Amino acid sequence: MSGAQFSAENSGGGAFVRQPNRFTGRVTPHSTSPEGGGPDEQGRWPLEAGRYRLIWCRACPWAHRARIVRGLLGLDEVISLGTVDPIRDERGWRFALDPDGFDPVLGIGFLSEAYLSTDPDYTGRVTVPALVDTLTGRVVTNDYPQLTLDFSTEWRRFHAPDAPDLYPVELRPEMDALMAEIHRDVNNGVYRCGFATSQEAYDEAFTALFARLDALSERLAGRRYLMGDTITEADVRLFTTLVRFDVAYHGHFKCNQRKLTEMPVLWAYARDLFQTPGFGETVDFDHIKRHYYATHDMINPTRIVPLGPDLSGWTTPHGRG
Numbered sequence: 001m002s003g004a005q006f007s008a009e010n011s012g013g014g015a016f017v018r019q020p021n022r023f024t025g026r027v028t029p030h031s032t033s034p035e036g037g038g039p040d041e042q043g044r045w046p047l048e049a050g051r052y053r054l055i056w057c058r059a060c061p062w063a064h065r066a067r068i069v070r071g072l073l074g075l076d077e078v079i080s081l082g083t084v085d086p087i088r089d090e091r092g093w094r095f096a097l098d099p100d101g102f103d104p105v106l107g108i109g110f111l112s113e114a115y116l117s118t119d120p121d122y123t124g125r126v127t128v129p130a131l132v133d134t135l136t137g138r139v140v141t142n143d144y145p146q147l148t149l150d151f152s153t154e155w156r157r158f159h160a161p162d163a164p165d166l167y168p169v170e171l172r173p174e175m176d177a178l179m180a181e182i183h184r185d186v187n188n189g190v191y192r193c194g195f196a197t198s199q200e201a202y203d204e205a206f207t208a209l210f211a212r213l214d215a216l217s218e219r220l221a222g223r224r225y226l227m228g229d230t231i232t233e234a235d236v237r238l239f240t241t242l243v244r245f246d247v248a249y250h251g252h253f254k255c256n257q258r259k260l261t262e263m264p265v266l267w268a269y270a271r272d273l274f275q276t277p278g279f280g281e282t283v284d285f286d287h288i289k290r291h292y293y294a295t296h297d298m299i300n301p302t303r304i305v306p307l308g309p310d311l312s313g314w315t316t317p318h319g320r321g
């Protein structure tokens, strides 16, 4: 299971250190390339409706972000969506959910085909999300943090008229700092717990994770969303980890000081978002559970997927707002 065990991403001290994103092209109205053209000399691809395809896995928190932001901004008709199976085999992400096992637009059976046709020497992990150019089959970007910010800023021309501003200019300095903390301690923090190979590295990640969740609970006790009265990208990023917490991270990644359902403010906040159009309908608990428990053999070699927990609480009243 080579890449899935992330051996190349372990520091000497047993800490998980995530690989850098390989493809960092950006789709932007500032590209100097003509319509249908490739990236300009600065790696900028032309902004075009119907040209790019977002490849995601319902189980993956980084890809889930992109799926939610695309929907909230009304970009569904402008950027098409391809979905890989939650279970990877030794060849990586597969389009096994599609008829005959091929993505109907890209015509490939494995996401690795797009990576390798973009860079034949690519040896890193083949990851979702990936934005792929349907004209050439090349990967534009797998740079997930920049991708969603670009949906908000560079794709504005195609936003729905009532699209929210998920990355307001005046809030960016505070948001960027907050999202960095959330990334380090929570989004990636759960992975640092789960993929730690020394007790010390696990202890450090675990302590930072729950301290950060306490701080976020405190912040959210006095405001509906992380930045105040409206949803921003920061909420999307926190949500995709919280929604996986009890079904995957609590057991599989040993993030078990408390369950989400035992953190009253965060639990109500997560339900509030879950029940907001654009969030809950994108969540697939079955894919999430099967992906985590059946993919990381080093952590769960039996691949047994737990039957719990009870998920009925997600639709109960949240009492916020």
Ligand SMILES: N[C@@H](CCC(=O)N[C@@H](CS)C(=O)NCC(=O)O)C(=O)O
Pocket: 003, 004, 018, 019, 020, 021, 059, 060, 061, 062, 092, 125, 126, 127, 128, 129, 142, 143, 144
């Ligand atoms: N691109 C980032 C984040 C995206 C990411 O890790 N996605 C996971 C799924 S949650 C993935 O595609 N993993 C494929 C693999 O490990 O081979 C990375 O390389 O760390």
